[in-house]
Amino acid sequence: MSILFSNAVIWPVAALVAVPLLLHLFARTKPPVYSFSSVEFILRIIRSTLRMKRPQDWLLLALRTLLFTSLVLVFLRPLFFSQRRLAGMFQAKNVVVIVDATASMSYVDGAQTRFAAACAEASEIMAGLSNRDTANVVWLSSAPRAVFPEMGANIAYLRDSLRRASVTSEAGNIQEAFDLAVRLLSEAEGKRELCIISDFQKTAWEDVSLTPIEGLDIVKVPVGTATAANAALTDIQFRPARPLLGEEVTIFCDVHNYSAQPCGRTLFLEAGESRRSQQVVVPPWSKATGVFRHTFKSPGTFTISAALDEDVFPGDDRRWTCVPVLEFMRTGILASDTQTAGAWRRALDALGWARTETISRADLDGDLPYDILMLAGWDGASRQNLREKLLQGATIVCSPAGGVSPGDATLSRRQADVGALLRHEQSSEPHSVKIVRPDDRIFQLFADGDFGDPSRGLFRERLHLARNALSGADVLMAFDDGVPALARLEQNGSLYFWNLALDPEFSNWASHVEFLPFLAELLLGSRPSANGHVVYTEHLPGEPVAWNVGRTVLTSDMQLRDRIGQALPIRRGGGSLRFASSIPPPLGSYEWLYRGQYIGCSVVNFPTIESDLRPMDREQVKTAGSVVAAGGSKVRHLRDGVKLWPYFLALALCLGLLEGLALIWIERT
Amino acid sequence: MQGEQDWVDGMAEFKFKYLKPEDIRKLATYEFAPKAVVEGYLSGRHMSRSRGSSIEFRDYRQYVPGDDLALVDWRVYARTDRHYLRTYEQETNMDCHIFLDSSASMGFGDGLRKLEYASFFAAALCYLVVRNTDRVSLQIFDDKIRHFFAPGSTTRHLHNLMHALENNEAGNRTSIAEALKRSYPLLKRKGSLVVISDFFDDPGAIFSALSPYIHRGFKIHLFHVLTPEEMDLPDRGLLTFVDMETGRRIVAHTDNLRKPYAAAIQDHIAGLRKLAVRRSIDYVVTRTDMHYFTLFDRLTR
Numbered sequence: 016m017s018i019l020f021s022n023a024v025i026w027p028v029a030a031l032v033a034v035p036l037l038l039h040l041f042a043r044t045k046p047p048v049y050s051f052s053s054v055e056f057i058l059r060i061i062r063s064t065l066r067m068k069r070p071q072d073w074l075l076l077a078l079r080t081l082l083f084t085s086l087v088l089v090f091l092r093p094l095f096f097s098q099r100r101l102a103g104m105f106q107a108k109n110v111v112v113i114v115d116a117t118a119s120m121s122y123v124d125g126a127q128t129r130f131a132a133a134c135a136e137a138s139e140i141m142a143g144l145s146n147r148d149t150a151n152v153v154w155l156s157s158a159p160r161a162v163f164p165e166m167g168a169n170i171a172y173l174r175d176s177l178r179r180a181s182v183t184s185e186a187g188n189i190q191e192a193f194d195l196a197v198r199l200l201s202e203a204e205g206k207r208e209l210c211i212i213s214d215f216q217k218t219a220w221e222d223v224s225l226t227p228i229e230g231l232d233i234v235k236v237p238v239g240t241a242t243a244a245n246a247a248l249t250d251i252q253f254r255p256a257r258p259l260l261g262e263e264v265t266i267f268c269d270v271h272n273y274s275a276q277p278c279g280r281t282l283f284l285e286a287g288e289s290r291r292s293q294q295v296v297v298p299p300w301s302k303a304t305g306v307f308r309h310t311f312k313s314p315g316t317f318t319i320s321a322a323l324d325e326d327v328f329p330g331d332d333r334r335w336t337c338v339p340v341l342e343f344m345r346t347g348i349l350a351s352d353t354q355t356a357g358a359w360r361r362a363l364d365a366l367g368w369a370r371t372e373t374i375s376r377a378d379l380d381g382d383l384p385y386d387i388l389m390l391a392g393w394d395g396a397s398r399q400n401l402r403e404k405l406l407q408g409a410t411i412v413c414s415p416a417g418g419v420s421p422g423d424a425t426l427s428r429r430q431a432d433v434g435a436l437l438r439h440e441q442s443s444e445p446h447s448v449k450i451v452r453p454d455d456r457i458f459q460l461f462a463d464g465d466f467g468d469p470s471r472g473l474f475r476e477r478l479h480l481a482r483n484a485l486s487g488a489d490v491l492m493a494f495d496d497g498v499p500a501l502a503r504l505e506q507n508g509s510l511y512f513w514n515l516a517l518d519p520e521f522s523n524w525a526s527h528v529e530f531l532p533f534l535a536e537l538l539l540g541s542r543p544s545a546n547g548h549v550v551y552t553e554h555l556p557g558e559p560v561a562w563n564v565g566r567t568v569l570t571s572d573m574q575l576r577d578r579i580g581q582a583l584p585i586r587r588g589g590g591s592l593r594f595a596s597s598i599p600p601p602l603g604s605y606e607w608l609y610r611g612q613y614i615g616c617s618v619v620n621f622p623t624i625e626s627d628l629r630p631m632d633r634e635q636v637k638t639a640g641s642v643v644a645a646g647g648s649k650v651r652h653l654r655d656g657v658k659l660w661p662y663f664l665a666l667a668l669c670l671g672l673l674e675g676l677a678l679i680w681i682e683r684t
Numbered sequence: 685m686q687g688e689q690d691w692v693d694g695m696a697e698f699k700f701k702y703l704k705p706e707d708i709r710k711l712a713t714y715e716f717a718p719k720a721v722v723e724g725y726l727s728g729r730h731m732s733r734s735r736g737s738s739i740e741f742r743d744y745r746q747y748v749p750g751d752d753l754a755l756v757d758w759r760v761y762a763r764t765d766r767h768y769l770r771t772y773e774q775e776t777n778m779d780c781h782i783f784l785d786s787s788a789s790m791g792f793g794d795g796l797r798k799l800e801y802a803s804f805f806a807a808a809l810c811y812l813v814v815r816n817t818d819r820v821s822l823q824i825f826d827d828k829i830r831h832f833f834a835p836g837s838t839t840r841h842l843h844n845l846m847h848a849l850e851n852n853e854a855g856n857r858t859s860i861a862e863a864l865k866r867s868y869p870l871l872k873r874k875g876s877l878v879v880i881s882d883f884f885d886d887p888g889a890i891f892s893a894l895s896p897y898i899h900r901g902f903k904i905h906l907f908h909v910l911t912p913e914e915m916d917l918p919d920r921g922l923l924t925f926v927d928m929e930t931g932r933r934i935v936a937h938t939d940n941l942r943k944p945y946a947a948a949i950q951d952h953i954a955g956l957r958k959l960a961v962r963r964s965i966d967y968v969v970t971r972t973d974m975h976y977f978t979l980f981d982r983l984t985r
Contacts, residue, residue, distance in 0.1 A: 052792035
């Protein structure tokens, strides 16, 4: 804390402070002499009033001394500095202001948004700069950018930019903005200062640690209040992930309440032509889920949107997603084991929603555009490609041939264990199977017994393997001696290890009526969330929506449209097979068209990190080497000092008034 | 009457500071006759407790052998068949004792100083007394008796008094009580006692000192002389008040003093008046901006 006198040359004038004291003293000792007949009465009066007069005199003396002191200080023009060094204050200043333009800044605090307040504070900071100072503004968004490529002296342009700026719906990349600001300041000569104006949203800032830079003053200017209540639609999901035509789809909409009071909101769902709503009551600082059920009448990719009735922060009240509705599931069957493959095909052909295609061993190295792969008599070929499909979310039912290791059979990451290969074994006494995990989803249909017992069947042939050979897999069914009969390994997609013989010579299971619903349940319950083909992409605000077309196409053949059919400019991006919007589009859903045909959609949803509007505690905002200022004017005060002369002038006026009042009071008393 | 006029004219020829010819002419219409019984030995115009031959009836008394038969009231004898004598108040000359305060405080006064005012009054009073062939004494005092002039009624005596007044200057501190105590043995005959002072002294002590005079039957007149500035402090701002008697210096602002001072001086006057009334003493407050002739209203008939 320091005080500098701008007009120190008139320090000798400070001697005026002695004037009232001297006046007081002279007034007491040098009044004209008046010879009076007797001062006895005067003495008596003075004695009686001395107790009152002396404090009054001292009061007047104090007031007058303070009055003169204030007047002298007015002319000395003192500047008050707190928490700052005076060194370097006469150098040219280089100021970079990081203005938070993330979505949370659009919250209306009182009469204006946080962003408008931040721009006003930044403009206030700029207003305090002189002609020899340089400045720049860095917008904090998902891709931070500066107004000038380097430090500039055109302060007027910066202020105009601040006036014209608008807030984004993006989340902010704080570290990148900080690095950009530091880079801008690194080459500047003179005093360097970085001001960060933000709401310091807790969810965005609490994990950020800005490294103090030597010689760089960091000032943080919080805007916004701590009591920002908000309700947000934070997620929209549906089950199943790839519904079939006519299948009921359950849509889950998560509503968060970021306030200390419970809130009741109306949740709207728009799916195709259907529009429904329901009331959702969300406890304080908690989440509630609205559930809708919808059945799509035609196959295709449908954009569904959910929305809340609008509140003071409407940006996060709407979300979009795309539901790929399948007419059927493409099932590729490797028929190396013809008996098993035949049993599978017969069963699946009886189902309306499955379309089977026979694939060859060579096809396993290809694209495999199937929802489900059923490998009968797989010998371990194309293991890596199958593993990638599994990781992409595909469902694979694998009935390995003999000579394959259990590790290969489960597409594990490890190399095959040569010493423990699978081999077929036959027995004269048939083995029965039992359900090990009756609570698993594939057995739910059979829980009440209406659909029979899926474990009813006898097996004289099976792959021999140890009970614990399938490490990491859930054994769903096992033979009576404990050997796994059906196991599942989930790695994004689901892999079923099938050890259940379907050859009528060795098993009667396929002939039982329970086999068909069991197989259907197994495939429906484990249908892939993706089959490697993207049906829609989800993006964050601030980034361009993009689409991989998979083959070389002309840019003129590609089109991106928003929901109302308006085309958006696109460009090739990230390779000849990838297209992206020229500019980041606003929140919403968009369709990609190739030669007028729909090929996919992209959605841009509000970043959930921006929904919780609570700022950090003031103490948390402080980091090493930084100062927290209440506003732009405070920043100027920190940098240029607080001009105290108006306060001293006001003080002098008040003291003058007080002296007058004191005189009146003294005269009356 | 012609002789008296000649005497007046003769006095007017003298140039006294405190007794100017025009004042003498104005005083011609005044007559000093205090309403008090005196004990003179010359036949005069003042009432005396001694019964004698005068026209002022006093009482009847029974005839005793040796009495002058001419004094027998024959009308009373005719009604009562007893001899009664008519007795009359004996008229005699009067002593007037003037006490003039000449302390330093009497030197105060922006225009006419109190001592000058008092001297004018004393001179006129002396003149009136002597003109009536009464005797006048003058005592000039401050904290002690500085000059004492024994009672006299001659022109020469009057001239001495005038010269004494002219040569008098304000002196030391006031002590009226002390002066009265010291003067008491000097006054052989009772008469009128006129004290002219500013009475900046303890009232209790003053009246305590006056008590012997009261008991002896003196007719006491207290003339309290004050200047207008003493009655009402002038608004002169911050001043260093210097006490003319003690030299004590006090710095004070008249704004702060005027009201309480006026109240204090009025309290002092009221105290003196209260004590005077209680002892049947004539007490008069006068200001130096008032003409001293008005004071004779309290002394003359």
